[in-house]
Amino acid sequence: MAEKKTATIVLLSGDFDKVFAAFTIAIGAASAGLETSIFFTFWGYKAIEKGNLTGTGFFGKMVGLMDRGGLERLNPSRFSFGGIGRWMFKKMMKDKGFALLPELRQTAIDLGVHFLACEVTMKTMEIKREDLIDEVEAVVGVATLIKASQNSELTHFI
């Protein structure tokens, strides 16, 4: 049997709009039968955090406090206005019948999208495995990403 076709997405951004794009593309790929993985790195972490305060040292705790909250607290990359933009975009999308981020993430999970977390980010930001949602399958490094993307039909860096 031929090996299953794959799709690989790297999510570096933690902006509402970019996370939205990443989950939407992942859902599209998984729906089309591609074995789909998302690698969450740096700010992309926000999309798989439970939302509790993170960090162990002084700086780590400061980052955790400044950037607290998980998926629900993501700000748009433009028109953020200290949180007002987030509320506005959520409302605009909800009124038009769009699925919001928690539903998109759950749909991706239901369709079997693999969630992989970057080791370097976790160490840098002092994020523990238990700070991440249970659906994260593994903590990995760049070699795993290259191996996955080498055989992929589709790769995206967001």
Place this chain on the structure above:
Amino acid sequence: MAIKADVVQDSKGQMCPMPIAYMAKKMREMKAGQILEIQADDEGAHADIPAWCELTGNPFLGEEKAGDYFKYYVKKGA
């Protein structure tokens, strides 16, 4: 169009990517030869549902206007 569907999916009011996601989930549960009717009113569905069929090799049987929404017929391939 006189197509009798085995399974009906109501995606009216939903937006991309949800109709496609629900369709993919439904089709996984269906048997080969069965027909799925998707009811959707988002504009993207006209292009998206046939595109999905082409990608996955499931035959697209056609679309039909039904009031303020459309019915799309997709057959589960072998």
